[in-house]
């Protein structure tokens with residue numbers, strides 16, 4: 001099967017600022033691919049190039065085997081792009097906003113009314129169709145923008161940080177919607193700086209930093225290749241646990257503490273022994289799989305959230 005997206009060696013400068021410094025990745029059809037990176041990493045620039053809104057200085061893009069540039073118009077029909085900024089007419093209802101987008105995306109007039117009903121259903125706003133967008137929360141407005149990008153039944157949805165600054169209910173709706181789009185065979189390219197979103201939604205990902213892909217592949221492969229396993233311990237009284245013999249000092253994590261190690265079974269046994277010797281009550285002791293957070297830290301030396 002052809003890749004949904006093939007991006008090769010993309011370069012882009014804004015004046016003297018290098019935004020993309022040779023971005024390369026492939027997205028296979030039918031899943032959710034996460035583009036993960038801190039602010040300023042180059043995610044939006046990449047997405048704008050994929051959507052045909054921006055020209056790269058160098059490099060190539062193919063969408064479902066069609067070369068960007070040459071086959072621009074037929075590519076546009078395949079893509080629904082949800083930009084980071086919300087673009088809606090505040091005074092108009094959700095339905096009338098979508099009517100406007102429907103014309104823009106050339107949805108046939110006879111289909112448009114039913115199609116608007118369907119996409120509002122998909123984003124969980126069918127009961128607010130007639131209400132002015134000015135009465136909506138930020139998350140609801142974002143969902144209308146997503147609905148607009150779905151109107152023409154694109155095979156590929158490109159979403160640029162859709163959950164930034166929105167309420168948990170809208171976030172859940174967006175997650176559910178992405179899962180059902182995937183079930184319907186739609187490919188989703190999802191950018192975010194929230195690692196847990198990639199862990200929850202995406203099968204494959206590329207980690208982007210300073211305009212370069214620093215790791216890519218399936219989530220499992222990236223975690224296995226670049227992550228370290230850890231052992232998690234929580235004591236019954238919530239106190240700081242002893243250091244397991246032969247391992248580094250535990251670091252706080254949630255309600256407990258973790259030790260990163262390539263020999264998790266030994267660390268677990270050693271920690272259990274240390275707790276038993278000190279007669280400490282153990283609430284939870286387990287091997288945890290590596291996180292993307294740990295991967296990002298090991299690849300860049302910084303945490304994603306501090307950027």
Ligand SMILES: Nc1ncnc2c1ncn2[C@@H]1O[C@H](COP(=O)(O)OP(=O)(O)OP(=O)(O)O)[C@@H](O)[C@H]1O
Pocket residue numbers: 014015017018019037038039040041042043044045046161
């Ligand atoms: N129009 C522009 N003019 C000048 N510099 C720009 C412009 N757009 C982006 N940049 C710069 O290019 C780099 C990449 O920006 P980009 O928006 O692609 O990153 P991002 O990963 O999407 O981050 P964010 O989440 O902040 O949007 C950043 O350093 C940014 O400041």
